[in-house]
Amino acid sequence: MAKDKFHAVVRLALEKEGWQITDDPYEINVEGVDFEIDLAAEQVLAATRNNQKIAVEIKSFISPSNISDFHTALGQFLNYRDALALTEPERHLYLAVRLPVYESFFQKRFIQSAIRKYQLSLVIYDVSEQEIVKWL
Numbered sequence: 001m002a003k004d005k006f007h008a009v010v011r012l013a014l015e016k017e018g019w020q021i022t023d024d025p026y027e028i029n030v031e032g033v034d035f036e037i038d039l040a041a042e043q044v045l046a047a048t049r050n051n052q053k054i055a056v057e058i059k060s061f062i063s064p065s066n067i068s069d070f071h072t073a074l075g076q077f078l079n080y081r082d083a084l085a086l087t088e089p090e091r092h093l094y095l096a097v098r099l100p101v102y103e104s105f106f107q108k109r110f111i112q113s114a115i116r117k118y119q120l121s122l123v124i125y126d127v128s129e130q131e132i133v134k135w136l
Contacts, residue, residue, distance in 0.1 A: 005060045006127060007038060010096045013125050013132045014041055014056070026055050030083045037080050040091065053091040055084060056123060061101040070111065077120060094123040099133050 011021060019041035026040035039056040057080060059073045073095055081093045097106060102124045105111060115122070124134040 005062060006096075006098065006125070007058055009127050009130050010056060010058045010123075010125050011039060012130045014039070016130070017132055019054070028080075028083050028087050030086050033083075035080055035083045037093070038096075053088070055080065055091050055093045056096050057093065058096040061098065061105065066101070066105045070105070070114075074114065074118065074120070078118060092121060094121045094135075096123045096125055099124055099126045102134075 011024065015021065021039055021041050023040035024038070026037040028035040028037070037055045038058045040054070041056065042051050042053050057073070057076055059069060061069045061073075063069050077093065077095050084091050084093055102122070106115070106122075114120070122134070122136040123132055124136065125131065126133050
């Protein structure tokens with residue numbers, strides 16, 4: 001599967017925050033169905049806490065239709081989250097979105113409603129700074 005245009009940026013941004021990338025891509029098989037999430041990472045939060053594990057699906061939103069990109073991203077996110085619930089329920093899934101897309105398209109009422117309804121976890125990244133801006 002082709003990597004997203006900003007895959008390397010998100011990977012570097014996660015590493016800057018102390019995440020250890022454990023899988024790139026993160027492959028899961030659930031009852032004969034194969035899934036490929038862009039990244040898997042782990043980070044020790046504190047000595048008194050357990051390791052936190054995440055998976056990150058990266059989306060560029062660079063096609064002519066943001067809503068079409070959103071439909072694809074939402075469908076993948078929901079499938080991947082269900083697959084993780086069966087195979088590795090302690091791993092939390094995030095959808096990685098570029099900052100300008102989050103500040104414009106993701107602020108539309110319909111998109112905000114879908115984010116709440118489907119309980120999407122987002123990681124917002126800045127391409128030029130190669131940094132994570134927000135965890136939502």
